[in-house]
Amino acid sequence: MDIKQRLKQVIVEDLNLEETTPDQIRDDEALFGEGIGLDSLDAVELVVVVKRHFGVEIKDMTEGRTAFASIGSLAKFIEERMTR
Amino acid sequence: MTEPHPAIIGVGLVGGFGLGKQAAIEALRTGGRPNGTVPVMSSSGQRQLPAYQVDTSPVSRFVAPAALRRMNRFAKIAVLGASLALEDAGWSIPLKRDDIGLVIASGYGASKSTFDFLDSMIDGEGQFPSPTLFSNSVHSSAASHLSIVLELGGPCLTVSQFEMSTISALLTACQWLQQDHVKAVLFGAVDEVCPVLGYCYDRFFGTDAYGPMEPFAWDRQTAVMGEGAAFLLLTRGTDNSNAYGHIDRLAWTQNQDVTVPGDSLLVLGADGHTCCAANYRRLSETAATQTAYTPVYGSLPGGQAFDVAIAAIAAEQDSGCSRICSVKCDANGNCGVIECTFDQGRRGHA
Amino acid sequence: MMQIDEAVPITGLGCLCAAGRSVPKLTETLFAGRRCVAWRQIRGNSYPVFQLDSHSVPAGYYEEAECERCGRLAMAAADEALIHAGLTGEHLQRRRVGVCLGTTVGSAMNNETFYRDFRAGRMPEIEPIRRYLRANPATMVAQAFGLTGPCQTITNACSSGGVAIGHAAQWVRAGLCDVAIAGGADMLCNVIHAGFLSLLVTDAEPCRPFDRDRRGLNLGEGAGVVVLESRQSIRQRDATIQAWLRGYGNASDAYHISAPEPGGRGLRRALEQALTQAHLYPKDIDFINAHGTATPENDRVEGRLFPDMFPGVPFGSTKGFTGHTLGAAGGIEAVITILCLQEKRIPASIGFHEPDPDFAGRPVVENTPIAGRYGLSDSVAFGGNNAALIFQGQS
Numbered sequence: 001m002d003i004k005q006r007l008k009q010v011i012v013e014d015l016n017l018e019e020t021t022p023d024q025i026r027d028d029e030a031l032f033g034e035g036i037g038l039d040s041l042d043a044v045e046l047v048v049v050v051k052r053h054f055g056v057e058i059k060d061m062t063e064g065r066t067a068f069a070s071i072g073s074l075a076k077f078i079e080e081r082m083t084r
Numbered sequence: 085m086t087e088p089h090p091a092i093i094g095v096g097l098v099g100g101f102g103l104g105k106q107a108a109i110e111a112l113r114t115g116g117r118p119n120g121t122v123p124v125m126s127s128s129g130q131r132q133l134p135a136y137q138v139d140t141s142p143v144s145r146f147v148a149p150a151a152l153r154r155m156n157r158f159a160k161i162a163v164l165g166a167s168l169a170l171e172d173a174g175w176s177i178p179l180k181r182d183d184i185g186l187v188i189a190s191g192y193g194a195s196k197s198t199f200d201f202l203d204s205m206i207d208g209e210g211q212f213p214s215p216t217l218f219s220n221s222v223h224s225s226a227a228s229h230l231s232i233v234l235e236l237g238g239p240c241l242t243v244s245q246f247e248m249s250t251i252s253a254l255l256t257a258c259q260w261l262q263q264d265h266v267k268a269v270l271f272g273a274v275d276e277v278c279p280v281l282g283y284c285y286d287r288f289f290g291t292d293a294y295g296p297m298e299p300f301a302w303d304r305q306t307a308v309m310g311e312g313a314a315f316l317l318l319t320r321g322t323d324n325s326n327a328y329g330h331i332d333r334l335a336w337t338q339n340q341d342v343t344v345p346g347d348s349l350l351v352l353g354a355d356g357h358t359c360c361a362a363n364y365r366r367l368s369e370t371a372a373t374q375t376a377y378t379p380v381y382g383s384l385p386g387g388q389a390f391d392v393a394i395a396a397i398a399a400e401q402d403s404g405c406s407r408i409c410s411v412k413c414d415a416n417g418n419c420g421v422i423e424c425t426f427d428q429g430r431r432g433h434a
Numbered sequence: 435m436m437q438i439d440e441a442v443p444i445t446g447l448g449c450l451c452a453a454g455r456s457v458p459k460l461t462e463t464l465f466a467g468r469r470c471v472a473w474r475q476i477r478g479n480s481y482p483v484f485q486l487d488s489h490s491v492p493a494g495y496y497e498e499a500e501c502e503r504c505g506r507l508a509m510a511a512a513d514e515a516l517i518h519a520g521l522t523g524e525h526l527q528r529r530r531v532g533v534c535l536g537t538t539v540g541s542a543m544n545n546e547t548f549y550r551d552f553r554a555g556r557m558p559e560i561e562p563i564r565r566y567l568r569a570n571p572a573t574m575v576a577q578a579f580g581l582t583g584p585c586q587t588i589t590n591a592c593s594s595g596g597v598a599i600g601h602a603a604q605w606v607r608a609g610l611c612d613v614a615i616a617g618g619a620d621m622l623c624n625v626i627h628a629g630f631l632s633l634l635v636t637d638a639e640p641c642r643p644f645d646r647d648r649r650g651l652n653l654g655e656g657a658g659v660v661v662l663e664s665r666q667s668i669r670q671r672d673a674t675i676q677a678w679l680r681g682y683g684n685a686s687d688a689y690h691i692s693a694p695e696p697g698g699r700g701l702r703r704a705l706e707q708a709l710t711q712a713h714l715y716p717k718d719i720d721f722i723n724a725h726g727t728a729t730p731e732n733d734r735v736e737g738r739l740f741p742d743m744f745p746g747v748p749f750g751s752t753k754g755f756t757g758h759t760l761g762a763a764g765g766i767e768a769v770i771t772i773l774c775l776q777e778k779r780i781p782a783s784i785g786f787h788e789p790d791p792d793f794a795g796r797p798v799v800e801n802t803p804i805a806g807r808y809g810l811s812d813s814v815a816f817g818g819n820n821a822a823l824i825f826q827g828q829s
Contacts, residue, residue, distance in 0.1 A: 019149050041690070044633050061634055182703065203553070206549075215634075218629030220691070224590050228816070234688075240590070242588065244589045245573070252584065283552060336584045416573070
């Protein structure tokens with residue numbers, strides 16, 4: 001399973017998005033605001049989710065803000081740090 | 085208490101007996117019993133401890149799925165009780181009001197959420213503590229979720245005082261009304277069971293924790309743990325048109341100073357704990373007519389709210405008394421006293 | 435019985451926190467601008483905390499490692515406050531005395547050792563549970579002083595201490611008791627610390643309330659209480675009034691379980707309620723003791739609201755001296771507000787250096803003289819509960 005697919009799956013499961021399936025989430029869909037509609041608490045929960053499932057640490061929300069723009073940007077962020 | 089006495093215009097309750105007034109009355113009629121079990125590791129191996137447990141699935145009747153996403157079980161139980169009380173009073177949800185108070189009494193708070201957060205801390209050796217579980221672990225989480233779901237911008241209070249939680253919190257609720265601080269108060273008691281509580285019951289009480297509950301067996305430990313929510317919608321009492329009745333008197337007092345009015349049914353909060361039994365026994369010996377509703381909902385610290393709620397709905401169905409004196413005692417000799425007058429046969433039907 | 439908007443006299447103050455084990459020591463620390471930062475190791479990292487060490491707590495009050503410690507801190511603060519008020523044991527016996535305290539840790543079963551053993555099937559002894567059942571802070575204070583009036587432990591998260599004082603004043607007005615000990619107590623706890631770390635709202639350096647570069651809060655511990663007393667009780671024993679509680683407000687954001695509503699609507703309503711009860715206008719307020727936790731969100735809300743609602747009124751946060759003491763914060767900051775009225779000055783808002791261009795509010799950067807008439811203290815809680823208290827100095 002590629003990172004994007006895995007990311008969609010863990011986001012749906014760990015953030016308890018019961019009305020959404022991983023397949024319904026587009027790669028370029030905004031995670032916050034109008035897209036999937038996550039909020040500030042989801043953002044910090046996502047930091048834990050990314051660490052737990054991918055072993056990648058997001059130090060603070062300044063770093064997180066760019067990464068969290070979309071599934072695609074978050075997957076890229078994770079990929080870059082996993083290969084370091 | 086000064087006039088006008090706070091009026092009870094809505095009652096909502098959920099527990100091991102099921103959901104709502106009819107389920108509670110049915111349990112009262114048939115005797116009440118635990119509806120579930122909690123697995124417990126005891127000295128004699130794995131056992132199933134009887135418990136009065138809530139089925140929270142009906143909460144989706146009142147709250148959209150998006151709002152349920154992060155709601156902990158403690159809050160779901162509260163939302164059920166609160167929504168039923170509002171529905172009973174004919175009020176639609178969300179309320180969108182700033183002039184309604186929200187008061188919640190809880191003996192143990194969001195205990196399961198506390199342990200869920202500890203799980204997230206301990207799993208992965210402290211690397212992955214969940215901020216969502218932490219946010220839900222505070223005792224005020226039920227009040228927070230309720231205020232969001234109901235869109236209540238008024239004053240809000242969560243009280244945690246073990247067996248005295250209901251009387252302590254209700255004193256404040258009625259003060260807010262009498263001082264015209266708010267137009268109404270949504271008051272409720274909420275407690276939940278969890279595996280740790282089950283373990284405690286087994287360790288503290290051994291085989292005595294396995295029921296059945298016998299509130300008047302003063303010399304025996306017979307408490308069976310329970311969870312649930314009992315909510316009352318209270319108003320200032322100036323408009324009595326459809327009230328169940330009124331709260332006439334509230335007192336936080338010492339056991340030796342409790343006097344049960346001669347014309348009232350004594351509703352004892354005795355729930356099978358021997359540490360409080362002597363206090364209840366003394367009162368029981370002074371009262372002509374008395375009862376205990378605890379076998380309907382089990383043993384939980386906030387149980388006194390259930391006693392008032394059940395008395396109200398029993399009176400509504402003509403099967404209860406018009407005047408009650410509810411007393412809840414703790415092991416230290418403190419007593420919470422709630423005296424109410426109900427309009428018997430208020431609506432003539434449920 | 436008093437009128438619902440009648441000012442309630444305050445006859446005693448008690449406080450212990452990292453900035454001082456007593457009110458006089460706290461006063462000295464605040465105006466010396468001295469930060470008492472300690473460092474705690476949590477999972478290999480060092481974090482600044484504002485803790486009480488064993489030397490700063492009266493003997494006998496610092497023995498318990500469990501949540502009973504909150505109650506013991508409250509007892510210590512209550513002891514100082516009752517002595518300050520001149521209320522002897524005999525006075526207390528002849529009066530109805532209530533206790534209203536806020537806490538977070540004091541009501542939580544956070545014993546990590548017990549729970550680890552439970553999870554692992556090691557069947558731990560239940561002494562920690564017995565201690566938890568004995569640890570209700572308001573009950574502990576009531577039992578310690580033999581008090582039989584109304585008793586309430588409030589668990590409204592970070593507004594608990596302020597809410598407790600507001601409620602206790604209502605008890606005194608309503609004649610439910612002659613005297614009320616009210617405030618808050620809380621203790622440092624690794625579990626709670628882990629929670630705040632997970633929310634990414636803490637600073638790895640000493641906190642910087644309202645500063646452009648603020649990163650978040652530091653946790654602290656302690657207790658702060660006031661003694662509220664009816665006029666009749668004061669007359670009977672010819673007591674000295676230290677200050678008055680003029681107004682109290684409490685309102686909810688109804689917005690989010692952990693983030694404050696960005697426009698501060700709940701806080702604004704709480705402030706307005708307090709002003710209404712006090713029969714005061716914003717311009718009458720001489721200073722504001724802000725909640726000022728140094729989180730980006732909280733300080734932005736207050737930093738925008740204060741200059742809008744209270745233009746020209748000096749404000750500052752004292753959490754740079756005490757840390758965020760959660761359920762105790764409202765109680766400790768009430769004591770600080772009153773001592774500022776008595777001193778006729780407010781301390782510099784320690785930790786602040788650079789203004790944040792995102793809001794107009796600028797806390798005071800040096801010890802600032804004030805008229806000493808009316809001080810306001812606000813608290814903003816997790817889950818959106820807001821409390822505001824207005825105190826009047828005794829001239």
